[in-house]
Amino acid sequence: MPATIKLHRSKAPDDNCPHILVIDDDSRIRDLLARYLQEHGFRVTTAIDAATxxxxxxxxxxxxxxxxxxxxxxxxxxxxxxLRRESQVPILMLTARAEPEQRIEGLEAGVDDYLTKPFEPRELxxxxxxxxRRGGSAPATxxxxxxxxxxxxxxxxxxxxGETVRLTERERELLRYFAQRPGMPVSRHELARDDGENGGERAIDVQINRLRRKIEKDPANPVYLQTVRGKGYILYPE
Incomplete structure (x- = not known):
C-alpha cells in the first residue's frame, strides 16, 4: 500500500507555478527540498517511493x-x-555516486540530468x-x-x-505570468481570458503600459517587456 502523500504548499500557492514531484525515502531530504523549492516559486508534492x-x-x-x-x-x-514507457515528464536524478557508469545507465533509462549528493542549493x-527550459516549462529559477x-x-x-516596488494585484499577476514564460510570446487573448476586469484585450494593453512604467527605463522603447506584433507581448529577462 503506497504511503500517505505529503503535499507542501506555500502560503500563497499559484496554480501556474511549475509543479515538482520529489521522490526520496529520506524524509529529511524530502522536506528540505520541498521547503527550498517552495521558497523559490515552485509547487511541490513529495513521495517516499516509486509506488507512492x-x-x-x-x-x-x-x-x-x-x-x-x-x-x-x-x-x-x-x-x-x-515511467519512460508511458511518459516523457522531465526527470532530475539525485545520486550519492558520481561514477560515469551510473550516469550513463541513468541517461539510457531516460533521465534528463543528474545531481550528486551533497549538492549546493543554487546548483539544484x-x-x-x-x-x-529544455522540457518547455517555466520558470528557470x-x-x-x-x-x-x-x-x-x-x-x-x-x-x-533592495527597495520594494509597489504593484497592483493585476500587475503582479501579469509579471508572474510572463516570468514563468521567459522568451515566450503571450497573446492578449490569453492574458485577458482570466481577467475579471472589464475591457478585455484593450484593458491588457493599459495594464502592460503601467507595468512598463515601473520596470523599463524608457517605457516607450521597452527592453524587457516587448510587444510582439500580431501576437501580444514577451518578457526578455537578463
Missing part, C-alpha cells in the same frame, strides 16, 4: 520529477525505465531551471532580473536596489 509516486501521478500532473536513485523496493533507475535551482529590478516569482515581489 505512481499513485500520485495517476491524479496529478507534474512539470518535473526529482528522483533519488537508491530507494527501497524499486530503485530510481528502474522507476525511470518504467540551476539544474531544475535547465531541465524545465525563482526570480527574474530586468536591469536593476528583481522579481521573485513565488512571493510576487518586485524590488529595485
Amino acid at each position: 509516486a505512481r499513485a500520485t501521478m495517476r491524479s496529478l500532473s507534474f512539470d518535473l520529477l526529482i528522483l533519488d536513485v537508491m530507494m527501497p523496493h524499486e530503485s530510481g533507475l528502474d522507476f525511470a525505465r518504467s 535551482l540551476l539544474r531544475v531551471s535547465n531541465v524545465l 525563482g526570480e527574474v532580473r530586468m536591469g536593476n529590478f528583481v522579481f521573485h516569482i513565488g512571493r510576487g515581489e518586485l524590488k529595485c536596489g
Whole structure:
C-alpha cells in the first residue's frame, strides 16, 4: 500500500507555478527540498517511493520529477525505465555516486540530468531551471532580473536596489505570468481570458503600459517587456 502523500504548499500557492514531484525515502531530504523549492516559486508534492509516486501521478500532473536513485523496493533507475514507457515528464536524478557508469545507465533509462549528493542549493535551482527550459516549462529559477529590478516569482515581489516596488494585484499577476514564460510570446487573448476586469484585450494593453512604467527605463522603447506584433507581448529577462 503506497504511503500517505505529503503535499507542501506555500502560503500563497499559484496554480501556474511549475509543479515538482520529489521522490526520496529520506524524509529529511524530502522536506528540505520541498521547503527550498517552495521558497523559490515552485509547487511541490513529495513521495517516499516509486509506488507512492505512481499513485500520485495517476491524479496529478507534474512539470518535473526529482528522483533519488537508491530507494527501497524499486530503485530510481528502474522507476525511470518504467515511467519512460508511458511518459516523457522531465526527470532530475539525485545520486550519492558520481561514477560515469551510473550516469550513463541513468541517461539510457531516460533521465534528463543528474545531481550528486551533497549538492549546493543554487546548483539544484540551476539544474531544475535547465531541465524545465529544455522540457518547455517555466520558470528557470525563482526570480527574474530586468536591469536593476528583481522579481521573485513565488512571493510576487518586485524590488529595485533592495527597495520594494509597489504593484497592483493585476500587475503582479501579469509579471508572474510572463516570468514563468521567459522568451515566450503571450497573446492578449490569453492574458485577458482570466481577467475579471472589464475591457478585455484593450484593458491588457493599459495594464502592460503601467507595468512598463515601473520596470523599463524608457517605457516607450521597452527592453524587457516587448510587444510582439500580431501576437501580444514577451518578457526578455537578463
